[in-house]
Amino acid sequence: MSPAYDFHIIEDCLKCQFREDRLFCTLSLPALKALQQIKATAVYPKGALLCLEGQAPRGAFVLCTGRAKLSTTSAEGKSIILRVAEPGEVLGLTAILANTPYEATVETLEPTQANFISQSDFLRFLEKYPDVGMKVAQQLTHNCKCAYEEIRSLGLSTSAPEKIAKLLLKWAEHPVNVPKKKSGEVAVRVTLTQEEIAQFVGTSRETVSRTLGDFKKKGWLRIKGATWHIVDRSALEKMVTT
Numbered sequence: 001m002s003p004a005y006d007f008h009i010i011e012d013c014l015k016c017q018f019r020e021d022r023l024f025c026t027l028s029l030p031a032l033k034a035l036q037q038i039k040a041t042a043v044y045p046k047g048a049l050l051c052l053e054g055q056a057p058r059g060a061f062v063l064c065t066g067r068a069k070l071s072t073t074s075a076e077g078k079s080i081i082l083r084v085a086e087p088g089e090v091l092g093l094t095a096i097l098a099n100t101p102y103e104a105t106v107e108t109l110e111p112t113q114a115n116f117i118s119q120s121d122f123l124r125f126l127e128k129y130p131d132v133g134m135k136v137a138q139q140l141t142h143n144c145k146c147a148y149e150e151i152r153s154l155g156l157s158t159s160a161p162e163k164i165a166k167l168l169l170k171w172a173e174h175p176v177n178v179p180k181k182k183s184g185e186v187a188v189r190v191t192l193t194q195e196e197i198a199q200f201v202g203t204s205r206e207t208v209s210r211t212l213g214d215f216k217k218k219g220w221l222r223i224k225g226a227t228w229h230i231v232d233r234s235a236l237e238k239m240v241t242t
Contacts, residue, residue: 022088057095066112
């Protein structure tokens with residue numbers, strides 16, 4: 001493995017120490033060996049576009065390190081973030097399976113390693129190894145669940161502050177360890193800008209800024225760079241009615 005962007009490039013899937021914890025990567029040994037032969041590994045900087053909405057499908061991307069946002073844009077130019085993909089997810093599956101254009105634009109939120117597999121190679125890979133089919137089904141189920149959650153949040157939340165509280169609580173499910181964290185606080189890493197958070201919850205950047213300022217004033221939230229500290233989780237939970 002080679003160092004880059006302050007993390008190690010995972011060149012060999014068979015030696016990946018995170019494999020057992022990832023959604024797609026817990027494959028049989030023969031399937032992993034085959035994957036090693038057909039993937040192309042690359043490291044992308046923050047803001048790189050892996051695929052574009054409406055683009056003909058070239059293949060799928062397996063996230064190894066880093067995160068990426070999936071977004072869609074209306075004809076009027078209004079954008080909304082559908083979800084944030086985590087390491088171990090496969091992006092572009094629907095497009096390459098149905099041979100339809102990519103349904104979302106995928107942009108890295110931080111320096112990211114992704115393994116690219118061409119459409120033809122992936123389809124042969126899927127046909128040959130049954131366990132790959134199960135992993136594909138799990139990924140598509142995960143995508144569907146995320147879509148239901150997004151629709152529920154946007155459709156049933158009564159206010160922008162409630163939507164933002166839900167988003168913070170969702171992030172709190174994946175806390176990070178930070179030094180000098182106060183007792184009872186939950187630390188999360190946030191790489192989204194306020195504009196991107198607005199796209200995520202379907203509101204304006206000004207509303208996001210005002211809401212976060214209100215949360216901080218009430219002592220519910222503390223922000224230090226990309227590390228956000230949820231100080232009063234129970235207060236946010238009381239805001240969520242659905």
